[in-house]
Amino acid sequence: MLLIGGPVLASAGLLDSGGLRAAAQWLPVCAVAALINSAAEEFLFRHGINAVTAPLLGRTELIALTTLYFGITHLNGTPGGITGVLLGGGFGLVLAIAVAQTRGFCWNWPLHFAADLVIFSLGVAIAA
DSSP states (O other), X not given: OHHHHHHHHHHTTSOOHHHHHHHHHHHHXXXXXXXXXXXXXXXXXXXXXXXXXXXXXXXXXXXXXXXXXXXHHTTTSSSOHHHXXXXXXXXXXXXXXXXXXXXXXXXXXXXHHHHHHHXXXXXXXXXX
């Protein structure tokens, strides 16, 4: 994602060498924040809901529920509004399918961590 997102942002004038240096300096902080955020959101949005509602819902309904919930909670995120809901919901769908396929934490958490690391790092780079 950095290999694609970095050049796209650089070509749009949103990222320069100073921003890349700032992102590199803040990478450990971004990594810890991404680790904590991704674990918390996965437990809250997927594993917690799955534990309670899996006996009551089918697989498709459970995926739809967690996807919708994840998308709606990103209404006030960055980006916010309908864009945040659609992006969050789309990524939530990928994560929900990963949970359904593996019945565990081994794919959705690393995917979520990687996405958060890129988002946090690019946020630092753009702000610099």
